[in-house]
Amino acid sequence: EVQLLESGGGLVQPGGSLRLSCAASGFTFSSCPMSWVRQAPGKGLEWVSGISDSDGSTYYADSVKGRFTISRDDSKNTLYLETNSLRLEDTAIYYCAKVRNYFYFGMDVWGRGTTVTVSS
């Protein structure tokens, strides 16, 4: 069974940092592009970042560019999102998602999310 399990969320002050992790199982992680998608309280989904499988190319939404860094460790089947200079508006549930072969096909499997709360 394909599973994604996020962790690392929590309460952080504005300007602070958190590293989110996503442990993958049930598929060949190293062969799959991956993405992070977030959802602020009561709001819609927002694509945040993606990383390719082949060459590790990374992609970011303008709202997080320069502050967030996506990475992966294929030896540990784990996806990461380093979040820095956090703002109140970064408060959200962060979902890890497996990309269906190519980024243009979108996400096919989702984790249950980890909650990040930015507050003083």
Add this chain to the structure above:
Amino acid sequence: QTVVTQEPSFSVSPGGTVTLTCGLSSGSVSISYYPSWYQQTPGQAPRTLIYSTNTRSSGVPDRFSGSILGNKAALTITGAQADDESDYYCALYMGSGISVFGGGTKLTVL
């Protein structure tokens, strides 16, 4: 800035048919945007319904279908059921690994 538009809300009667749409603030949606559709119930993670305009994800009933209608992507639910009451999001691929979600449509079945 590219804005993906969806109806904020829609209602359908049980057994009825409803079509939700996904457009662009500027321009037309075509298959080149590889529209995908996701369903989310409160407190749950999203579930993938449709990708690449009209391909159903594994396990999705065939009463869910995707298409291009005019200048928008569309999700049609035929024979709506009570448990179809959810939020529905479309996403469009903008190139360079980047996708943009619409604001979502809250579907009520009553």
